[in-house]
Amino acid sequence: MSRLSRPAGRIASGSAVLARRLGARAAAWVRRGRRDDLTGVKAALGCWARLVLLALGGYLLWRLVRAFPNLLWLLSAGWLVASWRAGREACAPAVEEVPACPDVDAVRALLLEAMGEADAVHLRTVLAHLQERGHGEGWTVGDLRARLEALHIPVQLKVKVPGSKSPTRGVRRVDLAPSPAVAEEASTAPSTAA
Structure with missing residues (x-):
């Protein structure tokens, strides 16, 4: 070199x-x-x-x-x-x-936190939420989208959020299903109690 x-x-x-x-x-x-x-x-x-x-x-x-x-x-x-x-x-x-690979459940929890009571959240809102907490400095919305897609979290092309003028890329609450391990624990818990 x-x-x-x-x-x-x-x-x-x-x-x-x-x-x-x-x-x-x-x-x-x-x-x-x-x-x-x-x-x-x-x-x-x-x-x-x-x-x-x-x-x-x-x-x-x-x-x-x-x-x-x-x-x-x-x-x-x-x-x-x-x-x-x-x-x-x-x-x-x-x-x-480089050192840490984010936990999918932690990312889902962060998305739900950024979403609040709404049914969806725009990626630019999630990026601002991240950067307020000292993460994702220098990231663009495209960088965030690539990371979410790498974690198999679906990013929708047009998401309408109350209070915004136009739909843009975002994540919907219905797409944030719990991971298979959490779903399996939830399904076995009622059967053991019965």
Whole structure:
């Protein structure tokens, strides 16, 4: 390994994080264009308008770079700096997460705690709940979703929570069935008492 492999890896991982964040923000911005007071095609017109604006912005940026090729140096330098910063954040949590593998039942309990009395909870709410307790620093909603799916906890694409304007990824209470060991203990307990 050369001396440049570590900085190159940091820039590569930071670039991936940066691309995910920009994609997630763009997708969230487009989703916010949906109107809940309308139905059918009319409700989605705002999303389509925002998508057209994003495409138009990309086209204008491409035309600007074609007209002024030296602008690409400035854009590349900005991307490298942002990737370097994001790479530092991306590498930091990996060191602290390695020792412990979370217990599925503990994660379910945490999700139920974040859910409160509601029937579902959005992943962004769970992430904020985690970060308030000092866990998941530097995580994105995508990172949390990947970890939940690795624990075989189903994440639904569109979950509507009371008080939120639009449905987004989340976890439903009905999907948080207890683990097989807990279910087995619960089923044997009444039979031994009888």
